[in-house]
Structures are given as C-alpha cells and as structure tokens.
Amino acid sequence: MTIAIPSLPLIALGGAAFVALFPRLKRRLELSRAKHRSLAGHPRIARRLASFLPFYEYDDARFFDCDGASPEIAAQRRAGFTRLAEIYRERFPETNRLSAEAAKSISDLQFTERYRTPFQFNRYVAQRLPSGAFLAASSGVTLTDLDGNIFYDLAASYGVNVFGNDFYKETIAESEADARALGPVLGPYHPAIVDVVRRLKEISGQDEISFHMSGTEAVMQAVRLARYHTRRPRLLRFCGAYHGWWGDVQPGIGNPAPAHDTFTLSEMSPETLHVLRTRSDIACVLVNPLQALAPNAPAPADSSLVDRSRRAHFDRAAYTQWLKELRAICTERGIVLIFDEVLVGFRLARGGAQEYFGVKADLVTYGKTLGGGFPVGVLCGRGDLMRRYREDRPGDICFARGTFNSHPYVICAMRRFLQRLDEPFCRDLYRDLDRIWDERAQSLNARFEAENMPVRVANMSSIMMVCYSEPSRYNWMLQYYLRAEGLALPWTGTGRLIFSLNYTDADFAAVAERFVAAAKTMREDGWQLAPAGLTNKAIRRGVLQEMLRHRLFGKPAAGAGSDSAAP
C-alpha cells in the first residue's frame, strides 16, 4: 500500500491559504461574538424565520382558553370581554364608524390595526374592540374623540408633543403669521432660518445645520456623510434600536432587501467595543439614547407581547459610562459617532441627550418636536463632517436635497419653538424633570404593589414602559381596558407611554387612578388567572408548537396550542 504524501508546494499553498483566511475568520468570529443573543440581534435570521411564520388565529372558544385555562376561567374572561365590547359599542359609535370606513382605503391604518395585538388574537379583537383612528380636538393633556369622549394623552403624538398640544397650536398660529408674506415659496430661504441656525448651533454645540423633512431623512444624511468622509462602508447600529424606516437602519423584519453594509451589534457590550477597536471598515456608530431604558430590546409593541418577558430598567450612570467609552473609541479610530435624538431631543433636557449624558457626538439628528408641530428632520454636526464636497475633487460630492427641506412655514414654526424654549414656561418644565417623573412612576408602582397587581412601569424621564410580572398570554389586553378608562395609548400599546411635560401632579394622579382601575378590572375578568405553573418558557413552547403544527399540517390538532402548564 502506498501512502500519498502531499508535495511540499501543496502544503505551502494550504498554509498560505490558512494564513490568508485566518484574519478574516477571526474578524468574522469577533463580529459574531458582538451580536446580541436575541433574534433582534440577528436581523437576517429573524427575517428568514419570519417568512416561515404561518398565519392562524383563535376561534371563539380558543380565544379565551389558549393558555389551557379551566372552563370557569374562560367563562369569566368571556363575560369581561363581552362587557368591554359593549362599552366600546356604546361609547364610541361615530369614531368606530368612521374608523371602519377609513380603514378600507388607508393602508397605514390597515397595517396598524393588524399589528396591535399578537396575530392569533387580532381579528377577533379588532372586530369587537375597534380602536378609534380619529380625534376631534385636543386641550391641555387631553384628547377628545368624535363622540365627545375625553382621554388623557399617553402617546404624545409619537413623542412630538413635549410641551402640550396647546403650545404647538400657538406656535403654528404665530409662525403662520410670520411666514404668510412669503408664503410657500421654496428654494430661497425665509430670513427666520438665520435665527434657527444660531439657536440650534448653541443648543447642539455643533458647527453646521442641514434641514430635512423627517427624522428618517436626517438619519440618512448623517450616515451618508459619515461614509463619505471616512470612505468606509459600514454602519454600526445597536440591537433593537429604531432609527426610522430607511433600509440601511432597518436590516431585519420589515425591509424586504438585505442591508449588506449594516452591522447590528450588542449595546453596552465589551465585544462591540472590541469590534470598533479592531476593524477599519466602520464609518459610523448610530446611537438611539432611548435604548437606555431597555438596551438591546426591540420596540416594545404589544403585538409581540406573547408572555411577560418585556423588561426595562434605566440606569443613567451605566449608560453614561457606555456612551463615554463609545466616544473614546470613536475618537481613537476616526469613527463618526451619531446620536439620533429624533425622539429624545428636547425631551430629556433642553440640550437633549448630549447634555443629559454629558457626551458630545460628532453628528446629531433631531426631529419631531423641533418642527413646532410641523414635520421636520434636522442634522447638526461638526463642520468638517457636514461638508458635501471636496475642495480638491470637484466631481466627488455627497448629494442631499429635498424639495420641502426648508419650507418657510416649518422654519418659522421652528424659530418660534426655539424662541419659546428660553421662555419661563419651558424653562420651568425642565426644572427637576427627572425627579418629578421618577416620583410619578414610583407612585404608580406603589399603587400597583399595594393592590398586588402584576403590572409595573419603568421610566426614563417622561417616557414609560409597562412591564408585566406574571406570565400570561393576555397581558396585551390591558391596552383595551386602559382605553375604556379614558387613556389614549399609541397604536403599539403599552410598551411606550410618552407624557408631555405639561402634565401636573393632579393630571398624573388622575391617570394613575384610571390605570389602576383598568388593571383591576382586567384582573377581575380573569385574564391573568393562568393555570398553575405556567411559565414564560411554557408559553413560548406552546406557541412554537402551534406554529409548527400549522406549518406542517395547515391547522392545529385537537387541543393543540394549549400552553403546557408543566414546569
């Protein structure tokens, strides 16, 4: 028998290939280690898995006992649900009628209706507990629907409403008068822009400003500039963070195209810092400081609330430390640090997250409230990074325009907004902001605790997240009880409640009263009376089994889907 001995050149070739491949493999491994373990940390896999998710829904019986509840508990839930549906029918007739009519033709509305609750429950709920898509008026911290019902506003117009709706009504009215003479002429600027720029430079501590039409566009421009100036392709975003709906910042579910140049890595992680320290293809790091409330967690929508696993805890000192470490590494490696303050800007402090955490970014995006009630996106940044052309390469430009990007009415509203920031009304609202909202959140939690209720809120200043302390398939039901008590939530439900800063203690006490009443009724109606021993794990296993059966057999076998209560 002869043994084939590889020739010397072959061995050398293999060795050379290994040496050449090794650094790439190492870098790949380091990247994998810096990914968050959750599905949100693996957007591509998440997208692929999502495409296999079969649709199925619970019928009239399973809706009430999908956790394996006894017939008595299911009957208790059904009675509560029927009562709630009756309230919705009687109290919101006109709002319901117009919402149903509009939903036939407004695709945005069809989408939000579809993703209000976990999909298995969605149609059953939507038909019986329709959510109102219309409002007639706002005043103070309240909203009025088409039937004259008054709600406390816990949505704050996606965060736009920092100072109260009346504030923005005034700003819009005053700016309309300021802009009227020029009208909607685009291209040349309204002179108000000079004051806007001066004030924004002072607030952001940055050198230059560019104007856009939405937060999404401001983020697009920040990333484009970072790539242009560093001549590097990669954008690093953190697991779970929202930065608008542009493809490169939304690499997973929701975007049909892959985002090849986006890394989604773990926030507050030494492995991520190692990647930043060692790679040379990263142009920028995009930070949404709102994630400090729940680092690495995706947007806390009730549609994904299948158990009680939503968690939040804001640790200002730890997040500050993290931002400082990021700042240092970005400076060291020539990586552009971008703060996306579209949501938290002007809410955490007058100077936004930069002031609040004491860390200066290279580029900062603002939007929402800064428009004084109008749509806007703004980018503030270091002079060298904001430049869109190269002195020595006339053909090498970084293009960014937008027809409406400095609309006179928006610019005038922005000026009024910025002027009013320095008036006593706003200055007073910023005073003791965190103490006030921490105490409010604590007082609400104390009431939940006193009543032994499985609900808590976590807060980051005036932004709160409702968390649940008992595993249940039905925690998402709380949003419907809250509405019946006159609390208006965003369409995503209880995961993100945003308060305008003009809430008084009395207003908040009224909200707390209604919140506790809603949680009590929900408990009395038996939704949290899960079979003994039900755990999050068992719930998830049960849901997975349902999905598999649907995927494989088209529908569940008899009794399928009951969450095993076995520990």
Ligand SMILES: Cc1ncc(COP(=O)(O)O)c(C=O)c1O
């Ligand atoms: C942090 C952040 N960035 C960007 C955006 C996108 O802003 P817009 O909806 O104005 O495009 C949002 C919107 O919620 C946001 O919260």
